[in-house]
Amino acid sequence: MRVLLLVLGLLLATAAPAHAHAGGLTPQDHLSRVTGIEPPLPGVAARMVNHGTQLEIRNDGPEPVAVAGHVVAPGEVWRFRDERTTAPTWEVPLGTAVVRGRVDATPGPNPLWWLLVTLALAAGGRFLGRSKALLAGGVVVVTVAHILHAVGSTLAVTGGSFVPLMVGAGGVGLVCWPLAGVAVGAAVRRKPAAAFIAAVVGAMLVVAGIPDFDSFRFSHLPFAGPADVDRLLVALTLGGGLGLAAGGFAFMRKEMDR
CATH class of the missing domain: 2.60.40 (Immunoglobulin-like)
Structure with a gap:
């Protein structure tokens, strides 16, 4: 547990978040x-x-x-x-x-509703700690949300190379994409590391999604799709990431108490 706390602390303290959207474009009214x-x-x-x-x-x-x-x-x-x-x-x-x-x-939406959605997802994420299978499923859902956000942001940019823009939009979250597969594999094989990886992925996705808070309060988002879809993806990344971290901690604590 101490090792996990150290790893998560280092990630939150040293990771460089990506731009909120590809190409350095920002939400606006x-x-x-x-x-x-x-x-x-x-x-x-x-x-x-x-x-x-x-x-x-x-x-x-x-x-x-x-x-x-x-x-x-x-x-x-x-x-x-x-x-x-x-x-x-x-x-x-x-x-x-x-x-x-x-x-x-165009006036932006009330950010309170999206913050409540994010907090509800974070609170619900604690139930993921009941099993490795739930943690693995949560990792997949939250990681896919982050990938879709990065893809939609990249497709909104005209005249740029897709891969560099995608890398910029993904930021530290890029590391989570292959880690999601590792987490699922560990859960399928019932490895103890599954909960650890889920917690790390969740924390990293929160770091990657922090710049996207502005999506909750501005009307126009640089995203190739409806703005509310992007807001939902951001809420899933942030709230789901917090839930994964909490769920991973809860599962490891339960295992240690046995």
Whole structure:
């Protein structure tokens, strides 16, 4: 037990959490979007990408177009940041036309409800300590939730390489993915280490999920899917991770008392 406490303490004290979402994108209540190009340019399209942080110009027309000091050639896609796109209503010159857009504000949800869901999952997780099979099942569910969150965050990024973005989104939680298989294997073989691994995985996933607390209070999340799905995945990672740690401790304590 002392060894486990030391390991968990070191993980919580020294692990470097990942960004809340891939590419360093963050939840927010304001989102910039393009409303149109005036007058329209044949074959030229514009949109905001990467959670409203970059303006993308796609030139499928016959002529090059100039924007923000760059000439976008036919067949080229160019993405860039422009402070003008942060104004309530904005415009960016594009060749002989103008890209127009606006920033929409949407109030975020009440974070209390999601915190309650997280705490309920953490409290319920103590029952996982009744058996190695329950601990193994919990490890799988919580780890899959973290993987889905990382994948959804990665798919929300435009113009980046998938693997590096996925690694950044997973952070310290990446170590838990293979450990989940180890935990299941140990539980199937009825090894004493199953509870230890479950507790370690739970603590590491809590560390990995800490930056995601902002998902509970902002309306727009950089996630390739409904925002509430991402919030549920975050709640499962945090609450389930706490529950696994508690359940692992409870199981080991029960074994030591026999």
